[in-house]
Amino acid sequence: MSKVAVVTGSASGLGRGIAEQLIQDGFRVVLHDINEVLLNQTVEELKQQGADVIGVPGDVSKRADQFYVVEKAVEAFGQLDVFVNNAGIDAVTPFLEINEAELNRVFAINVNGVVFGTQAAAQQFIKQQTKGKIINACSIAGHESYEMLATYSASKHAVRSFTHASSKELAKYNITVNAYCPGVAKTKMWDRIDEEMVRHSDGALQIGEAFEQFSAGISLGRYQIPEDVGNLVSFLASDKADYITGQAIITDGGLVYR
Numbered sequence: 001m002s003k004v005a006v007v008t009g010s011a012s013g014l015g016r017g018i019a020e021q022l023i024q025d026g027f028r029v030v031l032h033d034i035n036e037v038l039l040n041q042t043v044e045e046l047k048q049q050g051a052d053v054i055g056v057p058g059d060v061s062k063r064a065d066q067f068y069v070v071e072k073a074v075e076a077f078g079q080l081d082v083f084v085n086n087a088g089i090d091a092v093t094p095f096l097e098i099n100e101a102e103l104n105r106v107f108a109i110n111v112n113g114v115v116f117g118t119q120a121a122a123q124q125f126i127k128q129q130t131k132g133k134i135i136n137a138c139s140i141a142g143h144e145s146y147e148m149l150a151t152y153s154a155s156k157h158a159v160r161s162f163t164h165a166s167s168k169e170l171a172k173y174n175i176t177v178n179a180y181c182p183g184v185a186k187t188k189m190w191d192r193i194d195e196e197m198v199r200h201s202d203g204a205l206q207i208g209e210a211f212e213q214f215s216a217g218i219s220l221g222r223y224q225i226p227e228d229v230g231n232l233v234s235f236l237a238s239d240k241a242d243y244i245t246g247q248a249i250i251t252d253g254g255l256v257y258r
């Protein structure tokens with residue numbers, strides 16, 4: 001029977017790219033997103049292309065929603081093999097203006113979401129008595145801390161730390177936990193980051209220029225596309241990655257060197 005993967009935040013952006021790659025790899029995929037309208041649209045499009053997928057709406061920051069998506073995956077497909085904690089949000093704010101609401105919002109989704117997703121998936125893998133793979137969305141901002149992106153960078157550093165700690169605790173169940181760390185990908189997230197950086201630049205930047213400045217440093221000379229991220233997740237989700245755990249691997253075309 002083909003393997004089953006859940007990908008959170010997969011109605012659009014990198015999550016959709018990851019879901020499409022896993023479908024190509026032969027996975028049955030559970031798409032999951034807080035945006036139910038977009039989720040239904042994406043699920044319909046993928047079904048029309050012949051993919052064996054279902055959609056489950058949910059909010060990763062709610063623990064019950066994360067256990068619910070695992071329950072629905074098992075109900076529909078009988079098992080779970082891979083859980084991709086992809087959903088995440090950005091925040092662009094000068095450090096002195098960071099407020100409680102921003103900290104709570106970003107950490108609730110980027111960090112709490114990863115913890116709850118890991119717990120829900122691990123519980124299912126342990127129940128099945130099979131190996132399992134948990135794959136988290138980190139970022140180059142989980143290795144480097146950027147101006148104007150302090151909250152986001154701190155949240156992604158926390159994802160890297162949870163990847164390390166959970167991989168150590170879950171190894172005895174043959175569960176691996178790794179993270180992918182994208183660089184500068186042109187999704188809606190970067191459209192928002194660019195807009196906000198322009199807004200805070202006091203006229204020094206025009207729309208598109210913050211994105212261009214970040215991309216200019218990429219050694220391979222182009223910004224990232226969802227397929228680049230899908231390729232790394234495809235490997236991490238495969239048996240070929242069985243001996244890799246607790247790693248946060250950068251895929252950024254050569255921008256941050258660790």
Ligand SMILES: NC(=O)c1ccc[n+]([C@@H]2O[C@H](COP(=O)([O-])OP(=O)(O)OC[C@H]3O[C@@H](n4cnc5c(N)ncnc54)[C@H](O)[C@@H]3O)[C@@H](O)[C@H]2O)c1
Nearest residue numbers: 009012013014034059060087088137139182185187188189
């Ligand atoms: N785009 C980049 O350059 C980049 C770089 C490094 C890391 N990342 C990380 O990759 C992941 C995906 O980024 P993206 O660029 O595709 O973002 P995006 O904003 O383009 O898409 C994110 C998707 O997640 C969904 N989502 C948002 N909050 C949610 C929640 N609470 N519960 C469930 N779904 C939710 C959105 O509806 C959307 O469909 C994020 O974790 C992000 O931090 C992105």
